[in-house]
Amino acid sequence: MIAAGEVGTVKNGKAARKNAGVQAAGGVLARKVTRLSEHIVEIISDSGEGAQKCGQSFGAIVAQMGLGVWTTEIIPAEIRPPARSVAGASGNRIRIGSKHISNGGNETDLVIAFNEQVLLGRVRANELKPGCTILLESMWRDDRRIATTYADAVDQLLAAGFKVVEIPMDKECRKIVSDPRKGKNMFVLGILCGLYSLDLQTARDQVVLTFGKKSAKVIESNIALLDAGYAWADANLDFKYEVPATKSTEPQIVVNGNTALALGVLASGMEICAMYPITPATSTSHYLSDAFQEVGGVVHQAEDEIAACAFAIGASYAGKCTVTVTSGPGYSLKQEAIGLAVMGEIPLVVINVQRGGPSTGQPTKTEQGDLMTAIFGSHGDAPKVVIAPGTIEECFYSVITARKIAETFNMVVVILSDANLASSQQPFKRPMFDEAWLAPPIDQSAIPAGAKPYDWDPKTGLARRFIPGQPGGMHTLTGLAHDENSHVAYDAEINQRAMRARSLKLATLQKTLKPPTVFGDRTGDLLVIGWGSTKGAIEEAVEGLRQEGKKVSSTHLTFIQPMPPGIKEILAGFKKVITIENNWSDSPVDEMIDESNRRYSALAMLLRSRYLVDVDCWSECRGTPLKPNTVRRVILEAIA
């Protein structure tokens, strides 16, 4: 029998096998069942061992059982990092709960690891909860070259207070498949299903779905592995968890942020996506490449980011609103072309799935570092709309909104997602197709005599869109300063007028927006303001503190350029305002930092300049999603 901590007494490999060895299945266990309202489990392996697939399948099974879930990918920077390396941890982190789950949560409660080195990587990253339960592949005890390292690592873990349970994954899998490297993940999935008292049939159905395109033989052996893992857990583990489900009465879909964005592209009726591969944005176009086969559309993989953006602009100019998908470094390259679209007033949707920057930065890690670039990027004054979805569901709807705005205002609309949303999965209400999502066909009738391609309405800045093919509308679009006829003009008056028109469109759009909602009371001691993917973590922390009687509220901005109306009134209701963001800001307690040199995080800077309110900020750029506990700590410090 394995009891937590028992292996701590073991000093050498042989004894370990004897003491920590697993008893034959079928023994009757005096099992401790713990009922939980939520739990975080992590599956980590070397790259290529399938922990990712195991985690995603586990998330899907959990969601199907009606539990709230948020899955987060753990991705090393390399495709195949060295095996058994601290930096090579690859896997998935699944937060499950009885209630709706809005973010990845805090530290991990239970981790299942394929070797001790990848596990140490997670320990060093401080991602595991103190005392958390560790299920660890025990095969390394038998490997003469590794046994000592392994035993030492286990000792360290025990000394650090973790509960270690060793599992002979390799040995058990060999009973079913010849190469356990290709089977461990489903065996582990079985263990998890047993451990969390999940329905085995639901799990089997999910395995069929996961390996849907593979042969019947592959599906069969994977189901056998799942069943074996389930039975093994049942027979050998003396603990079990139950997270009661609150079954949804509505159909829900479970996708990650990138797929949600791609579905949004389909739903918005856009037909052309021009892109160049870049992490972590690319999977959006992978999904689209396939899905476009069903609805008629093209993903154009251009020769570079610049070409992708230019291609999208060309297609949009010719009458099809298009989207280009990229991440920070690609967004930098697109800047010049984005400026052209601004100047030419060509509708364009640009999706930037942010990653850690600057430069190539942290390709697989999350950050909210591109807000300023999105708003002010491209040279000169280049007004564009910037929106930031805060949830997976908002990723979907933001694309539909973006296309509508792009075509109504003939503007560039930037959608700022990030690596956190990109690879996280969360169920949301299944959208039902609405014809209004699709933009109406563009008016291609002849242009009446005298009409000008930039006939800016002096009140709104808006002008009718001329597209090639319209008789009478012939003109040359240019990135040079131009007058209403699109004639190149450097006259002082014309430039001033044209600049005003392009800028005025933001004000016109702003008048159509609703004030942001306040999460909590409209007055209090502290208002937290966030944007983008940190929404779930911030609201969870605020909700917890409010339940404890703290006078804290939060508001989350989806529209950042233009900002919605009513913000000043909201700010006025609070004694203190702070933004919490996933980017850089100077800490005021640093020795070198004072009010004259302190650098504020992006949103704080914008709010301070716009509303002349002493907005404070707290931010971090650790490459990991913001944790609710961190937000909680920051808020408590701010109101202390």
Add this chain to the structure above:
Amino acid sequence: MNELNVLNGANGASMVAPMAAPINVNDCLLQLYEEHYELEDYQKGVPRWCTGCGDNAILTAVQRLCRDEKLAPEKTVFVSGIGCSSRLPHYMNTYGFHSLHGRALPIAEGVRLARPDLKVFVNMGDGDCCSIGAAHWIHAIRYNMNMTAMLHDNNIYGLTKKQASPTSPIGLKTNTTPRGSYLEALNPLTVTLGVSNVSFVAQVVDWIPKLLYQTLSAAYHHKGFSFVRIIQRCPEWLPTHMDEYLHDPQRVLLLHHENGLEIDSELAKRYTKMEEHDPSDLNRAREIASGSDPIPVGILYRNENVPLYEEVRADTRLRTTSLVKNGLEAEFDKFTIWPEGHARATA
């Protein structure tokens, strides 16, 4: 009227039907009227190029081409990059897109993919195409989209005032190479002919207008990406650079073939240095392309059988609301968790 009926009768289907639908003469006249264009229909403004600039000749040739091919101005798009050459769309009374330095090709590709009904022309300078836009140029050849690309090559940067271009000959003194250009000139023809999927390559000089027109016309009629390098003069920065070629007809090699250009007698009298070259011969095309003195002019290579990117990627289905709806619902279904007893939205 009689003639119209005869024409109608030539159509097999109407021969069978005893009462063919009567033809509305007014419609025919209207069509004739609309399809007739004068040169002025394509002209806009007064070009602000220097006197003697080769761009003027190119502009005249394309305007003539548009008229002769009866291109509806509203269905014609001239896309350009940045530089003297790229001002060309401003002088065309068609749709135009004066874009970014080096980026004309990807923009034109986007136009083409979105709207295969449009005729697309691209005007680029040597810096535009062969330097900042070199990656786009190579890949435009690969994509092989149906458009006519003109490389206005004067061996010098004009609008930024005399800097070396990738096609500047070694030793050329410019503002950035005051002691002479130190690199061998890039040869746009051999580069283009070296890319797989190449479909049409021609070269011509600005000072033989008839040949310029003929070459552009052949390029326009080619189905695929047609690349025409036009060697042109820059009177401002290199006023005598081309003189020896200009004044000596023997320094130009005329390529002709029954499958290529046919040389009219007047030209043949002056340009006696000729070679019969079958444009389907890629190896010979590459050899000819390598030569720069005499300047080979005419069609070097033509292959109509290269697949067009827009056709390879085209979706012929009508993109109706129901197509999108059904496709999207099917995609949603892949990820949907249905509560027990809940009827599925789609079968």
